[in-house]
Amino acid sequence: MSKAAKPAPVLEGDKTLKFPHALLISASAGSGKTYTLTQRYVQFLLSDKVPGHDLSNILAVTFTNNAAKEMKARILDWLKALALDKNCKKMDETLELVSLTRDEAHKKAVELVDKIIANYSDFHIQTIDSFLARVMAASVDELKLPLKAEITMAYDVLIDLALYAMFARIGKPDLPEETVDKFLSVLPKTGSYPWNPAARVKEHFNSFLEQEGKTAGLIKNSAGDYEALLKNKFVAAVKHCDKLVKHYKNPDFFKAKLLAVLEDGNLTDFLAAYNFDYGLFNGAKRGKLPVGWEKDRDHLNDLVIELTELNAVAYYHPYVGIYDRFKAELERVKRGKTDVIHISDIAKKLAAYINEKNVPEIYLKLGERISHFLIDEFQDTNRLQWDVIRPLVEEGLSKTGSLFVVGDIKQAIYMFRNADYKIMRDFLDKAEGKKAVTDNISLEPLGNELKYVNLPVNYRSDGEVLSYVNDLFKTRLKSSPELIGADITELTSYEQHVQPSRVKDGYVKTSVLELESLDETAAQKEWLLAAVNGARKRYPLGEIAILVAKNKRIEPVVDWLTEAKIPVASLSSLDIRKRKVVAELIAWLKFLETPSDDLSFASFITGDIFGRLTGLKREEMTDFIFNARRGDKGALLYAAFRNHPRYGKYWEQYLDPAFRKIGYLPLYELAALVYSDFKLFSNFPEEQAFLARFLDAVTALEAQGVTSPRAFIEYAAGEDEDKSKLFAIALPEYIDAVRVMTFHKSKGLGFSVVINLMYEEKDQSDPMYFDEQGGEIHVYHITKDAAEQSVKLRPIYDRRKSDGNVQDLNLLYVISTRARHELYNLVIKKIRKSPPKEARLIDIFENRELGAPKARKPEHAAPSAPVEVASVAARAEQRFDAQRPTYTSFFETAEGELVHAILAKFTAQPQDPGGQISAYYDELSPKYPFKFDEEKIAKSLVHFMSNSAVVELFMDVPGRQTLTEAEFIDKNGALFRMDRVLVDKDAVTVIDFKTGRENPQKYPAQMKNYLAIISEVYARPAKGLLAYVDLNKIAEIKL
Secondary structure: OOOOOOOOOOOOOOOOOOOOOEEEEOOOOOOOHHHHHHHHHHHHHHOOOOOOHHHHHHEEEEOOOHHHHHHHHHHHHHHHHHHHHOOOHHHHHOOOOOOOOHHHHOOOOOOOHHHHOOOOOOOOOOEEHHHHHHHHHOOOHHHOOOOEEEEEOHHHHHHHHHHHHHOOOOOOOEOOHHHHHHHHHHEEEEEEEOOHHHHHHHHHHHHHHHHHHOOOOEEEEOOOOHHHHHHHHHHHHHHHHHHHHHHHOOOHHHHHHHHHHHHHOOOOHHHHHHOOOOOOOOHHHHHOOOOOHHHHHHEEEEEEHHHHHHHHHHHOHHHHHHHHHHHHHHHHHHHHOOOOOEHHHHHHHHHHHOOOHHHHHHHHHHHOOEEEEOOOHHOOOHHHHHHHHHHHHHHHHHHOOOEEEEEHHOOOOOOOHHHOHHHHHHHHHHHOOOOOOOOOOOOOHHOOEEEEEEEOEEEEOOOOHHHHHHHHHHHHHHOEEEEEEEEOOOOOOOOOEOOHHOOOOEEEEEEEEEEOOOOOHHHHHHHHHHHHHOOOOOOOOHHHEEEEEOHHHHHHHHHHHHHHHOOOOOOOEEEEEHOOOHHHHHHHHHHOOOOHHHHHHHHOOOOOHHHHHHOHHHHHHHHHHHHHHOOOOOHHHHHHHHHHOOOHHHHHHHHHHHHHOOOOOHHHHHHHHHHHOOOOOOOOHHHHHHHHHHHHHHHHHHHHHOOOHHHHHHHHHHOHHHHHHEEEEOOOOOOOOOOEEEOHHHHOOOOEEEEEEOOOOOOOOOEEEEEEEEEEEEEOOOOHHHHOOOOHHHHHHHHHHHHHHHHHHHHHHHHHOEEEEEEEEEEEEEEEOOOOOOOOOHHHHHEEEEOOOOOOOOOOOOOOOOOOOHHHHHOOOOOOOOOOOOHHHHHHHHHHHHHHHHHHOOOOOOOEEEEEHHHHHEEEEEEEOOOHHHHHHHHHHHHHHHHHHHHHOOOOOOOOOEEEEEEEEEOOOOOOEEEEEEOOOEEEEEEEEOOOOOOOOOOOHHHHHHHHHHHHHHHOEEEEEEEEEEEEEEEEEEO
């Protein structure tokens, strides 16, 4: 379906635009926010009425690298459209925004495209983290950071190193044994003694670091000896319980489990088993309990609430007590050999450093001033990031700058990544008149004015899809206040309209499956395959997306589609470590590093690599392994294989070379040897992309100091974001395969067909809660029951619960608005024996069908030709002939370069060749360390340029484009510089100037290569001319 034309721009034209100003764009799903941001950027670049509008003065930040790439591409595409066709639709839109004539806008667009390409480093469209890293790099001295720090996204390895270093200091003056003994003695007990608390310490410290990364606050311990207070309060509660038992005398009146817990004296188990409805009493015996038991329960409840509140504070007290020592060790680790800095540290350090007083110093170090700020996905900005950018924005608004923020608070789904949607909520409250002053920015220079625009039209979805979404949120959810709550993100009140031409288009189907167990897959699989097979009759597979909540749900979906022979691509399947051939390679490296690792050797010889290489069947290898185990159980498996009368030859031919060279070869050379010996590229043509990516990962890690198989294996075993990114392979857009991804990954994307799989499952709530007051972050252990009973703990609990509800509701909005034409929802629930105690979001769905699929045929893109990848060690060697360098050879080379440089200066035939050549000689010759014969060079060039055939090459022909010293890249990535290229409407001519003698063996072949490249670039007939300056001769070369 072709895209509908965009309406007139919603942005204000430069004739009425005043500076400084701030503009908030609220953009619901599919409303064209990126399009609007692109308009604003192009408007500012083109308009002379915008103060400080140079390329380097405008900063656009967004949430992901992909979004930044897309935005750059859109801006360049817009400018190219203006540059190539002054009557295009984008020109009409642009002229409504800028005070330029059509010709002026066309000319400026041409200049801007060239300027952006020539000064690409000034094209500041980047993620907010990239911008912060740039500011950090300019301020390393003030921030006391290493000059070239390695930025990491994960704390995992850093925490391990810091913990080991800290534990190694036990018994030293800064960490005496008494401190550690106290820490161990007060650790919360959860049924079994934590013999090795390191894992739990690591988990908690990781949570502490992540929380500190969200704000400028720091984890602090509450004052007081809470362990002693808690112990005394628990003793008092136990005594009170004993009194109750003795008073009522009958043990059947009391809950047996609680009495057993009291007998053990375990506080954690006591609080977990305690029920505030009945206290210590047995609810099953309620009718037989004596009069007055409720009064005793209430008194005990009061004691337990105090106990709960004390426990909430004291639970993490031991960890917080040694946390500062751990952080000191962590800083030492960061400043070790690698000079690592975590991404959260950047924002935290910058937020503490940047204020209104040192903004000029920041700009001085950056070498440029930012006047205009454009922020995409504003709802995903986190507090620390905003604290860094805010002083810069306020400085711009105090002069003639501007702020342009665009986002959709209904799509705030990244709270787990520290996103703070409350910043945008504050802006919206100001824009909607709900408050007079914003808390998150000073608008005093603007007369406290914040301009506001809502993008009202959905350009993505058909009418029936949008109608379904509106009904879901504005009717069903609106009538369920227990689910929607305060509707902080306006899911029930937003306004958005469908394009008039698509009101009756679209199809929605929702089905609810009720099963005994969510693991019953037969019905799920049948429904999903029916939906996919139906949709593929109308749309290409690449336009069908299946969305799931969690990564664990992706693998079964991929398996179902694969079994049905439906091409599928998922982000998890694009992690090369999950490819069988790569897993076998890693197993082989494990064995090489540790020959006694029989499991890794067994995995390799029973795998596909060894099987295709030798022709040996997996069953035969399995029999060998079992027979070897039945023999000498103490013998190493590889030794049995090497000495085997039948298999020994395979060891010698394929396995022994790498085995002998391990420890001597660098990691990449070892990998190259393995690739060559195992013939991986030829034996696994279908895995070439993954094998090539594996080599890329080896190269990248070698550059970071990972030079041994052991270090590589340890790195490859990690699951954090840094490691996942290194081993991920990009999915080409042209692959015709069903996309499978998580709900979160789908944000910002759109597909013709979207299939949502929603399961009734609830994550276990983390009882660790944080409360920040005055820059101090206090840590609490809060359960749902504790929050319901304690007035002190409830607000802390409710804040996080509220954010969680907002995220869940927004996530539902995101997945409901990805579809262009067809939306399918499969809701999988457990059969319930009784109604749930509280409302559940998944219950708003019911079996439903809207609209009808539109009859159409899928448009299949032509598949690209397969790329042959040569084996790493089998690439043909490229040799070159080298002569012993002499003064004469250096001089002749320099003289030839000078002649080329002079000729490159001429874009057209000069009226006075002699005078112009002399001027260029005076300008260029001082750059060379030789004294040339000026008269000889000038005479030769004048004579050459007087040749009638040469004169034609310098003529100013209408419509001709002349390129000098033009650089082109061939399909293999090799760079070639061509002396002169004449691009005419129906042909292209390549001229290569030569000094000295002809070289019939070399020069014609070189020219033919140029012609092959240039004819592919311009898709026109090409001819080549070898122009011999000294010989005053031109030779034509044809492809």
